[in-house]
Amino acid sequence: xxxxxxxxxxxxxxxxxxxxxxxxxxxxxxAQSTLSYAIKQLETRMGIRLLTRTTRxxxxxxxxxxxxxxxxxxxxxxxxxxxxxxxxxxxxxxxIRLTLxxxxxxxxxxxxxxxxxxxxxxxxVELILDSTFRxxxxxxxxxxxxxxxxxxxxxxxxRIGPDWRLVAVAxxxxxARHGMPEHPQDLVKHVCINMRHETAGGLYAWEFEKxxxxxxxxxxxxxxxxxxxxxxxxxxxxxxxxxxxENIVERHIALGELVQVLGDWSPFxxxxxxxxxxxxxxxPAFKVIIGALRHRx
Numbered sequence: 001x002x003x004x005x006x007x008x009x010x011x012x013x014x015x016x017x018x019x020x021x022x023x024x025x026x027x028x029x030x031a032q033s034t035l036s037y038a039i040k041q042l043e044t045r046m047g048i049r050l051l052t053r054t055t056r057x058x059x060x061x062x063x064x065x066x067x068x069x070x071x072x073x074x075x076x077x078x079x080x081x082x083x084x085x086x087x088x089x090x091x092x093x094x095x096i097r098l099t100l101x102x103x104x105x106x107x108x109x110x111x112x113x114x115x116x117x118x119x120x121x122x123x124x125v126e127l128i129l130d131s132t133f134r135x136x137x138x139x140x141x142x143x144x145x146x147x148x149x150x151x152x153x154x155x156x157x158x159r160i161g162p163d164w165r166l167v168a169v170a171x172x173x174x175x176a177r178h179g180m181p182e183h184p185q186d187l188v189k190h191v192c193i194n195m196r197h198e199t200a201g202g203l204y205a206w207e208f209e210k211x212x213x214x215x216x217x218x219x220x221x222x223x224x225x226x227x228x229x230x231x232x233x234x235x236x237x238x239x240x241x242x243x244x245x246e247n248i249v250e251r252h253i254a255l256g257e258l259v260q261v262l263g264d265w266s267p268f269x270x271x272x273x274x275x276x277x278x279x280x281x282x283x284p285a286f287k288v289i290i291g292a293l294r295h296r297x
Contacts, residue, residue: 008042009071011035012050016068017140019057083283092284093122099134100127100145103228103245104272108161109145109293116292123285131197131226137277142286148270155275160293163268168206169232169249169258170241181241184208184217184265191240192219196226206243209267232258271295 015024015035025032043050050064060068083094100109105127117123128134128141136144148157168181174191181187187206195204203224205216221240225231228244235242236257246266252258274293 005038005042005045008038009067010075011038012042012064013068013071013075015039015051015058016060016064019059021053021058080283083285091122092120092288094283094285095124095126096143096286096289097126097141098128098143098145098274099130099136099139099141101131102129103248104145104161105129106229107164107245107247108272112160112292113289116288120285120288123288125289136275143274143276143289145272145274148273152275154278156278157273157275158290158293159271159295160274161271161295163271165246165266165268166207166243167246167249167260167266168241168243168262169235169253169260171236171238171257172259173238174235174240175259175261177238181261184215184262187217187219187241190219190221192221193231193234193240193242194219194221194224195228195231195243196224204243207267208262208265210265214267215265 011024011028014027015021018024018027021032021036025035028035039051048063049061050067052059052061098109109127113125117125133146134141134144136142145160148159168187170178178190181190184206192206196202197204203218205218208215208217219241223231223234223239225234228248231242231244232249232252234240235244236252241261249258253260274290
């Protein structure tokens with residue numbers, strides 16, 4: 001058998017992870033035809049088909065899945081060792097890949113990262129915006145950001161932001177037309193702007209609490225989003241009541257574009273935490289990111 005081409009193995013792993021030659025080629029930074037040819041060469045040299053290709057997606061064959069499970073942990077070890085050697089340089093350097101929501105990015109992560117990235121130009125950060133719960137180990141992330149109540153117990157969790165709450169808001173025009181809700185149960189009679197949780201696949205049931213009484217209300221309306229900022233814009237334009245993070249809607253309330261309702265029913269949630277596997281090596285670049293994001297309230 002010919003000498004192993006490790007580039008081909010790496011590219012195979014990325015195609016298998018992305019389940020798409022198009023996405024894998026974009027991630028690697030090569031032409032799709034070049035990537036396809038390299039995988040065909042690998043299959044020819046091994047004498048076995050590793051991937052099944054359809055018009056919609058790509059999947060591993062049983063042999064391809066076995067190869068993927070074999071090379072993935074070994075490649076991760078090699079990458080960590082290379083990163084450890086790189087860390088011997090005077091200034092921290094390397095690439096950090098994070099998964100987080102748009103709200104976590106805008107309200108906590110990006111404001112804290114901006115000055116640090118200027119100070120450490122050799123640290124590269126990839127931020128993947130996603131409201132789903134990603135498997136950071138299997139999907140090649142260094143860490144993720146979630147609310148404290150959602151972090152798995154086997155992860156190391158570092159608080160990076162204060163507790164916050166969701167608030168119900170509507171435009172003055174909407175309230176003039178539909179009236180002011182006095183109790184969370186009144187929302188079932190109102191036009192509301194729904195939020196879809198991609199991980200659960202269902203619509204978010206609005207959570208309220210007052211004096212020890214907890215309520216979950218399922219609302220209805222014309223619009224459903226998976227993005228808080230889009231919900232705010234719809235509320236400003238009078239399309240209904242939205243339930244959104246308080247810190248990103250304060251400006252609209254101050255300007256009179258939105259009015260908060262049911263304020264005494266809005267509970268606080270655990271703030272955002274950076275989480276990562278306990279076995280992960282804390283290389284200098286990653287330590288810099290943790291130090292920058294750590295909450296010091």
